[in-house]
Amino acid sequence: MIPCRGRVEVGPLRLERGGELPQVELAFETWGRWDPQRKNAVLICHALTGDAHVAAHDPQDRPGWWEAAVGPGKPIDTRRWFVLCSNVLGGCYGSTGPASPVTSGDPSSRWGGRFPTITVRDMVHAQRRLLDALGIDRLALVVGGSLGGMQALEWAVTYPDRVEAAAVLAAPPAASPHAIAWNEVQRQAIFTDPAWQGGDYPPDRPPRRGLALARMLAMTTYRGRDEWEARFGRDEVPPGTDPVAARAGDYATAPRPGVPAEFFRFQIESYLHYQGEKLVRRFDAATYVTLTRAMDLHDVGRGRGGLKGAAERVRARVYVLSISSDLLYPVEEQRRLVRALRRAGKDVTWHVWRAPWGHDSFLVDGAGVARRVMEWLDEPGAAAAGPREGAAVAVGEGRP
């Protein structure tokens, strides 16, 4: 019997870019029951700031980040499927990462900025060991969005014999220069905060401002243009109603000779500041640096003869979801992946989803996305038809 929460030691782990992590633990959560006969395991891979808590385990439990997608009677129905999610290698929610002690049991020996460079492939290797430890020899489905989608894709390529189906949501075959650029600016925002101290900040004095700034930038790449236009437009914050702004101590506070004191902020700015402050309360800055770097290094074709070589390794059926309003990983990038898989003769289904919420759409409408994935999972053979209409969403472009 696999527990619904746990932590397993899976190290030491040799890393793709050199070096070794002497001790690696992965924190995980599970839902439903593993049935070795039916091989009913669904591995969910979380995104950059996610954790293993995909959904509540009971009505008293706090909701998870994909609450609408996973549970009894929900799209990923835990009466039928055994669902597993682990906090990613390098994460700060229980797995080994920059916030972990270098020496087990000695919290003063934090990795911080010294944590080695890891890749999405390292994450998948660590996850594979976790599955071994739990006795799960085969995945009916591996699914994830964004960084989670990169992992799902790496799973299908790295361990083709262990994956029956992979759903890659809003993730590219390799990080584009634009995606790298946005990540680099975010890291530099953290480094510019004097509290960063080369990554050796004490846990109670983290580079809050830098991390908040990174998150603010990230949000501009996660959300949709039309969504923000409709939701915020050019609305202003009524004076005196924005406590975050009042604390920020910025350009509005200096007295100006001859000019009336003014505090002014657009709603969109207030929203960004709120999102920045929210992340700082729950996430570690060095972890943010480590995981964004892993995303930059994501290139499923590396060392495999490029995307073509990677595609040829796949044996799983593959579902690819593009989001029409995704600024971070635009439709064109998944098109390349789909093309490569088709040319390699693989069973691939591609949906281009006209959703307004940008990259985050897979989180905003978790139920809708998961429903589409599970419908696809239950309909083998529908793939060759190419792009098709989903239940609740209109599908537009979709020719690879």
Add this chain to the structure above:
Amino acid sequence: MIPCRGRVEVGPLRLERGGELPQVELAFETWGRWDPQRKNAVLICHALTGDAHVAAHDPQDRPGWWEAAVGPGKPIDTRRWFVLCSNVLGGCYGSTGPASPVTSGDPSSRWGGRFPTITVRDMVHAQRRLLDALGIDRLALVVGGSLGGMQALEWAVTYPDRVEAAAVLAAPPAASPHAIAWNEVQRQAIFTDPAWQGGDYPPDRPPRRGLALARMLAMTTYRGRDEWEARFGRDEVPPGTDPVAARAGDYATAPRPGVPAEFFRFQIESYLHYQGEKLVRRFDAATYVTLTRAMDLHDVGRGRGGLKGAAERVRARVYVLSISSDLLYPVEEQRRLVRALRRAGKDVTWHVWRAPWGHDSFLVDGAGVARRVMEWLDEPGAAAAGPREGAAVAVGEGRP
């Protein structure tokens, strides 16, 4: 005879958002000769970090930011046209702005972060006074890209009797929430640098790192996806060849136990750092804050019954250029402007230019853009035909 370089006092100036600037000077440059009979004045408005130096005045002079566009025999032919450009109000290239002394002649009394909030409309009011001072009563053309395009549009709406033609390049009728968000993150990058000191930094100790970071982010919104894909892709900087990187003192420098020291940077990252450092050597941080704020506040319909009301005021012929790869002000935003002008019965021509360099395309191919503008200027009546083919570029979408 108007000199080819000069500075004119145009203040005091009451500001749109309240308060007054007691002394306002605008620095300007001119090319060609003003002919009061032919009314041959072309006003060029520069973008965020530009200056009045559009082009060299003679072969020994340094090149300007639109060198390929302006000069004898060039698209904006200075044998025929009298060309004028002034450093924008709030700028740091000779006009009154945050880097100017509060009290004339006392450099220790710098405005810095206390400079009042200004708007694009204020910029245009100041420019109008400059034209008055120079005796230029009418503009044959006002043209600009980005912040310069916002000014060109404001000119046509604010002073309809003084503008015969306006060319609005890669600029929206109002700043979108996404554009505001990107500007706000850039300002916060400056504020996060401890050297900012509320805007009261000494001129020799500016917030270099914050301003560089702001510029790095800005570059991600100025350039094209396909351009970066082709130019940088996922190429890495060969070790030891990136002096900017070596100075940055960031995540790669800390020794990592058990892991080989690694310095690693993608070419796109090196490019961003280079661009950041380059701007810091030539631009002032408080000016950057002031001008980005003015861009956020750009809304040509404010106080005029919205975009519709603004469009109705226009008497000039209007040329609107959209750039297909523009991430900052996407095509859709100019479509709104063009629609409003057409509905108001105005003479408007819209080109959607399939250029790969993103928002900056109007700078990258200055000659091509200026040629199209001047061809349009010489062909009155062609407007009603709607989007048309340019000489050197393919035109795609263009239905408002």
